[in-house]
Amino acid sequence: MRRLALLLFALVLLAACAPRPSPPEGSMIDNILVGDVRETAYRGHDDLLSAGLGLAGLRAKAPAFADTIAPTPAELRRRAIHTNWTGIADFGPLGGYGSLYGAVPDVPGREFSAFARVSGAKSPHRVLVQVPDAFDARARCLVVAASSGSRGVYGAIALAGAWGLPRGCAVAYTDKGTGTGYYDLDSQTGVALDGTRAARGSAPLEFAPDAVDSAHGTAIKHAHSGDNPEADWGRHVLQAAQFGLAMLDRAYPQQAPFTHANTRVIVTGVSNGAGAALQAAGLDQAHLIAGVVALAPNVHVEGRGRALYDYASEAALLLPCALADPRFDRVPFARVHGAAPSAGLARCARLHEAGLLEGTDAAAQAHSALDRLRAGGWEDTALATAASSTTFDLWRAVAATYASSYLRAAPDAMPCGFRFGAIDAHGAPIAADAATRAAWWSDASGIPPGAGVALLGGTDASADPAGAAIDCLRALWSGDTADARTLRASVAATAAKLPRADLPIIVAHGEDDGLLPIAFSSRPYVASLEAAGRRPVFWRVPHAQHFDAFLALPAFGDRYVPLLPYGYAALDKMWAHLAEGAPLPPSRRFTTQPRGAGVLEKAALALDAR
Template identity: 55%
Template sequence: MRQNLHHTPTAPRALLLAAATLALATLAGCAATPDRSAAEAGAAATETLMFEHARSSIHRDGDDLLTAGLGIDGLRQMVPPAFADAEAPTVAELRRRALWSSWRGIADLGPGGGYGTLYGSVAQVPGREFSAYATVPGAKHPHRVLVQLPDAFDAAKRCVVVTASSGSRGIYGSIAVAGAWGLPRGCAVAYTDKGAGSDYFDLDAGLGFGADGRVAGRDAADLAFAPDAPAAAKGVAFKHAHSKDNPEADWGRHVKQAAEFALHALDEALPEEAPFTFDNTRVIAVGISNGGGAVLRAAELEGDWLDAVVAGEPNVYVDAPGARTLYDYTTEAALLMPCALSAVDNLPQPPLLDQVKPLYAARCASLAAEGVLSGADTAAQARQARDLLEAAGWTAEALRAGALSAGFDLWRAVAATYASAYGRYGVGEGPCGFSFAAQGSDFVPRPATAAERAAWWPDASGIPPGSGVGLVDAGIAPPDLTLKGLQCLRGLWTGEGTDADRVRAGIAATRAAPPREGLPVVVVHGLDDGLIPVAFSSAPYVAHARAAGRDVRYWQVRNVQHFDGFLALPDYGARYLPLLPYVYEALERVDAHLDGAALPADAVIDATPRGAAALEASHLVMPR
């Protein structure tokens, strides 16, 4: 572990002036790097930093860093904070709504869920924000980086929590994970959208979003994302699917650049305490889901820049026994799970099984007609589909929790987006005929309205459908409406041809390596996860890392599925516990370890569902 973490530097005045000269206010970019060894400097020669379109803002007096003044009551409101002018919201309105959306997408904020009382914080944290675009070498498009600096930051015990958005969410997508833990304790928190996010582009109108989240034209100097698309292209493009960058391959570098941006922001904000470097500033990385995968990819990067990592329910792939790629098990689940769920008892609600049974029966019949299943009736076919999934590594718990992803057609949306990203396809180039467009209740593509477009940046999850943008499937046809498109997507993993080779090459570029030697890492995962099953992700990652001699600690939590945000649904809240308390606890443990305590031991945690009652501390069993 690095020394002098609590040292307050006494840099010469000339050095402070130089740091100020290189600060974010220069806007055009910055090629300076923090102090590092000669070997690190040589390795970094090809990683020239470039921060562009930097902005800063103050958040005090009724506004704050964590909730923009909404507090727990405002976050619990079922409708988002309104815009005074729906077609032209202000920057403050966009930020407030983005925070509301990001909180609700990640945390269980229901009155009985215990957030803010039993665990977590929505405390008023005044401070400043700094944001910019950063670009990794070779990328066509930048990713957003943002740093929140609380007024209570202690420069004598300097700390940065760096994080990446979960899923494909926008820049505030990890506020409930990293911000809620780091900001109240006086740490700066650095975020990246890791090359995805909600910077959608309206191809019909030629409009995207600028650095401040407002709608901007293609010729705007600070446009966040403008796809390379044919002039006649229609619909909606978004960065994860259409950047041609395969952002997942660079997740680790996105995280590191966010940490580097944090040091520059601190130099600007606190010039009398500069320079802030990786040698004198504690840096802890944390993320969940895709963000968890991103911080594990950051953990493998060379150099002594990172002090500890906590990864929750990570989407991570290693070349090891039992490991499977997200694309493999997603396309498998998209085809088989709708049929298989008819043979799984005690499914959580919603989705309501009675409403989707006809669709599930149609899938069973389709798979039987294709020769995938041989059962004589729907019940037999469903049992066979379930058996196929279990033979492929799906546990009964993962199948049961996967009902939510199947019922909301999440598998298909993920597969279509990731196929485009892995293959580095642009607008209209994908091999399976999928596209994205604004849709009404009839699901017919149409131009977006100005009000719909203005709300994409704060509201969108980064992968349609959602926020009025839908997934358009050119092959949709009865009786099994989505079968043809899903078979095409599955074939990009199992089949032959140029497109399949292209997608598989993109997937191979996302393979993770063990963490840097000596880096403390804690992996936390729910054993009921039905979106990123532990058997395919965390378990093989931990085994792979340990085989390489790395000391990775592993917490497995019973009765925890993937989505804390869905615990507001009564049946999910009764059955499942939130993961976030365990992520926060792991952060506490690694922070204490950096101060000299022992690392936490491995644990299989028997968390107890709360049923119809409110969550109590006794339900949240913490490892000793």
């Protein structure tokens, strides 16, 4: 059966996107499975959607390992599912998940997982298909999703799994070349298909960098694969769709073949996963995809908007200073003990000395930094939530990781002096211990810091210790060195192409998104489609920002509404259109209301307004 599945997989991989150089339209692409397909049943005290945790278990602390050094595959999977649910959804007591919207029912079924590689890539990536026992063979449905952010293969379960599995759809996931298969350079171990640690050469690994004899610390697949995976996110999604169809053949051989002609393929995603969905839409020459729902996508098109690296490196440079402006006095996470951070004031002074900011005092310099951000297209609603990404040092982590990816850097040759590795309680670099390594696959988000791995280097002993490395990261976008030209070429390769004219697309985005501002991503993407005669549905959601999981934090959730309900609603509308012939909903701007200090109420979402 495994050989039959592999053969079917190879045969159905018709190109919606081609390897470089591009072959004729509709030709085959070379996709390779690495090792075996792992099939596992989850029933009884376990299931597909929550690993048996249910809503109460997802709201609780992450489940513990019986042996912290050697967790079992089942324990790792359960904790990975918990991590990815809680990293996306708001399970706070006031947020309304499970009562006002969303549910976590028990969904028994089977999983099929494998490592795969797109042609031309050095490193494999994960694909995984969940087939519920209640798969609806009369209305065949396959939901396909790439992970959000740089998360592992379960990174879209809170959207794609939560919507598709209870409805009898199979769900195919891809980590799109990112993920949490961290490689430990000190012990020369990586992550096997079942999530456990394995030595290099002993088993197929999720990621193993080129051998670096003298390197220490941690290698991260997104940063160090050598593939610029973002340029292939669309291909990863299409490959996951074809893998999903092949695994349905394996799960239900008497009903095979499953093809895009008899199985509705809906592609969805959040954040980077949504950007991958839109990339796939632009590559789908074979009409594999029936519809797309993209939630807060990281997407850019040539000549419109701004690429993530551009505005992330700008935010890393200017926002620490801009946050000293009085407009941020009451913004959550913009102040530490009520005062502007001293490092931010030092950044103001340094940028002024460099001639980049006006003003002779910190107040004027902060206002000048804010003016520069606004001149670059930042809107005040986005800046308010971008403050949290600054305080959590997310801009620097994103810029360092993406710069390494775009430059195809080795773990010991990251740009601007950065590296990744474990630290002790005092922040000193150390070799990761066995327990820390064992939990990386289940606990990490794909971009350190987190799960015992820190972003190291890139600092000095000056008053603005991160300043010089931030200048370096920004110069990779604005400069004219060989590395800068390489980085910009890598970013250009990630631009989404025009989808086919009849492909239904719904894009939903929060207007207060400070990580992927709507002005730089969804709005220009939709405008490009409209200029080409396409008719995408565009849902704009005031008072929604990027991280629903942040809504459980004090003084944050009362200002915003969650975005996930709009993803579920958009998928409902897409299914009604595809399966029942209902018209697509209109583009609209919802009349939302901030949650306030109480429990989220249905009226605040305004989903039933029309």
